[in-house]
Amino acid sequence: MAQRPKTTSRQYRVTLTLVSATAHPSSRFDPKVPFSKKHLPDFYALVKSHRVNFRSKRVNNKATAIFKQNIHSLFSGNKKRVLYSIELRDYDRFSRDDVADINPGARGTKLFVLYEPSTGLVYDLTHKVIGRRGEDIRVRGQQGFKLDRLASITFRFNHRRL
Ligand SMILES: [Ca+2]
Numbered sequence: 001m002a003q004r005p006k007t008t009s010r011q012y013r014v015t016l017t018l019v020s021a022t023a024h025p026s027s028r029f030d031p032k033v034p035f036s037k038k039h040l041p042d043f044y045a046l047v048k049s050h051r052v053n054f055r056s057k058r059v060n061n062k063a064t065a066i067f068k069q070n071i072h073s074l075f076s077g078n079k080k081r082v083l084y085s086i087e088l089r090d091y092d093r094f095s096r097d098d099v100a101d102i103n104p105g106a107r108g109t110k111l112f113v114l115y116e117p118s119t120g121l122v123y124d125l126t127h128k129v130i131g132r133r134g135e136d137i138r139v140r141g142q143q144g145f146k147l148d149r150l151a152s153i154t155f156r157f158n159h160r161r162l
Pocket residue numbers: 029030090091092097098
């Protein structure tokens with residue numbers, strides 16, 4: 001039986017599942033139109049990581065957008081933690097898209113997270129553990145930054161050794 005050659009550096013396939021996004025009740029992404037739900041956000045997300053540049057589908061006029069989209073990334077096990085950025089936007093036809101605040105810190109709107117396949121732990125930028133492999137993690141934007149653009153995002157990580 002031929003044996004597979006041993007590789008010194010393991011490969012991982014990391015999957016980020018973008019689950020959903022929810023606007024804060026105080027948020028106003030679009031002007032109120034009588035008898036319509038057009039004021040509700042038209043959310044889509046941009047996810048960046050190692051060799052990943054992903055744009056999600058768009059969900060029109062929903063306070064909660066269900067994405068359920070998987071984003072795969074291949075990388076070597078030598079890289080201990082992989083950095084991801086997630087940006088949530090509200091699509092606007094006639095003006096520049098609004099950016100939702102999903103950053104739990106006092107500054108900025110994007111969410112940055114790190115995933116560590118060797119342990120399955122998910123960290124924020126201060127290297128505090130915010131969740132683990134396979135579980136849904138929900139992060140909210142910081143209250144008070146831009147009250148009319150606040151939202152939360154739910155996601156989960158998983159990985160497979162190749
Ligand atoms: Ca808008």
